[in-house]
Amino acid sequence: MNRVIIIGAGASGLMAAICAARSHASVTVLEHNDKPGRKLLASGNGKCNLTNLRVGIENYHTEDPELIRRCLSRFPVSETLRFFRELGLQFRDRDGWIYPSSDQSSAVLQVLLMEAQHLHVKIKTQEEVTGIQKEADGSFQVSTETWHYPADRVILSCGSPASAVRGSSDTAQRIGQSLGLATLPFLPSLVPLKIREPFSSKWGGCRVHAAISLLVDGKEVSSDCGEIQLTESGISGIPVFQVSHDAVLGLAKKKKTEAVLNFWPDGGTEGLLDTLREVRKNSPWKTEEQLLAGLLPDKLIPVLTGICKKKRGSSPDLLRSLAVLVCHFPVTIAGSAGIRQAQVCSGGISTKELTDDLMCRRIPGLYVTGEALNVDGLCGGNCLQLCWSTGCIAGCSAAASLHNS
Template sequence: MAKQVDVVIIGAGAAGLMCAAQAGKRGRSVLVVDHGKKPGRKILISGGGKCNFTNYDVTANNFVCQNPHFVKSALSQYSQWEFIGMVAEHGITYEERDHGQLFCLDSAKDIVAMLLKECDMPNIMQQYQVEVAEIEKTSTGFRLLLNTEWVECQSLVVATGGLSMPKLGATPFGYQIAEQFGLKRVTTCAGLVPFTLHKEDKAAFEPLSGIAIPVRAETEDGTSFSENLLFTHRGLSGPVVLQVSSYWQPGQKVTIDLLPSESLPEVLDAMRDKHPNQSLKTALSRLLPKRFVEALIERGDIKDKPLKQFNPKELAALGDYFHQWPIAPNGTEGYRTAEVTLGGVDTDELSSKTMEAKQVSGLYFVGEVMDVSGWLGGYNFQWAWSSGYVAGMNC
């Protein structure tokens, strides 16, 4: 005889636990299963162990999705303010960092503990190290083989996450479930991920590893972000690179304004008036890291000579170069270091109001498994809370 519950949730991450808590509060009997040993693994390592759990400023514009309107309903049903209220209710102290990002003052463990406390009800059960061996549709819902036990439920919620950070146990299982039930998928790739460089660029910039520069970076589709660029042993990283990586396509170049708050021709013109014999290298080293300037000279990208030898046309060309520095990434570091997965279950297959599959009654998808990816800054967690809440209120 199969065990009976109202709701089975596959995945004990941010979205899955949020969904369980809401369904439990409605009096539903809930079983949360996960193939890992413990809940909230991605939460625990996020934000350097401090968990950037949401942002003061959340709109649909902060998400990458083939249907940009899809996120609006869930974000309005459960906004950042509701989650901040829950955090405060549990006595968790937090701080605001740049761009409205909110982090735990103490530890990401506080967020996991809060979610587990919210799920601490007699009608919510959790099981770990569970293999979901089979899923069948029945006339009343679903039948699942969990390890060696059959369980029947009315509603099935898929909260399996994406493919990013495979060390934490990421798998394509959620996409396989979608496929089994005939739901379309948007092609997946790594998002919020560092760039790797072509051989010559890597050789030139690898020695600069650890140097950061505040820049504005723009992709070929016109999307731009202003943040720090970080040189690494493998290529380019830092917040600005992670952000633009979600809008970059292989083979495209990224244009970087290395001096977003200056007009280089004007600055060099003024420097030339005061110190005409000063070299370009010395002048640029007042504005940018010296080692970076030296690397550009060594590559022959710019020519070092006294400022007095530059005519207006050459100064304008320097301005074009530094304000529109072109870099063509070789690729990305992939899912290994990606913070999120782009693509996933096609949102056209789902109700934006409930997260239920339009063609499969009782089947829900929440969080990163679907084609919704947030910017860096707490937006992916907010999507987990919002989509998890909405599914929990309906499953």
């Protein structure tokens, strides 16, 4: 027999289905949503940043970097672009971040579903998998709430509970644990962060070009720069997302977790000080708030000047105190916005359970892909590239093992 059951019709599941079907397997995809690809449709704010020209292992958090490096090498970005181009998709390059030329994630899903249909892949929706049983003859029984599906190979592509998209779930962890596989708890990643300081209620709604450094127990562990959103509960935006994995992990380990914001990253403290001195020279009558007018968002200025007045004490150099605070503004991370506000999760089935073909060593014939793995990437198409790479490897390997058995 050559029956492959894939659990989950997301990015990696659809890629696995297409690759297995191209290798002459009979493929059925079980999806617990009413439609396939819901999270894919929501990715990139509906534009779908499907890969990145600068994908590298340094863009991922993983317990097994060499395994992920090999996965990315076996199905690299160039193969992703070729694959989708052959399906009829054209691309838009935004500084290495690759989007469909239509700027619509629906285009990516459409070409995947058309190819799956052409290959006679069966996609059964509203099928919640409740368990997987390995039979004595090496085959599987995949149980749902309504049916039992016999399979010769099974691919877990059921994602994570990240995002508020309907149907996001912890199925991978639940099934993995039931099979005795090592799993790690799902934690939010690429997520807004909450801060402990009360002044965030005053700056909500600001957007500012800034740098962020994430410190865990006083040691810098990650950093980024770009547009940061100041919210009523804390901080958000792509630079915050890029460091959020380390922040959430630090908090989970009960470690002191802080961020230092630099609201003048291009000029630094001395550059800002020169600017403030020039403004004061030209307008000696200006107040502290007026000195910063035009340099920073209006809502941010009173927060900075208020703290500066309290901190500088008897220091005679007001301008230097102000410049130092603007370029070195510490906040205490109190938590995250939670899994439902996260784009992806860390956690899932441990990569140490898997061979290079992404098959479980202890359960031959069972494969794991995408967000079901304990791997998460930075913003910019890295997470979807992991889905394409792992989906292709698992789909091709599962089908090939059927023909070789």
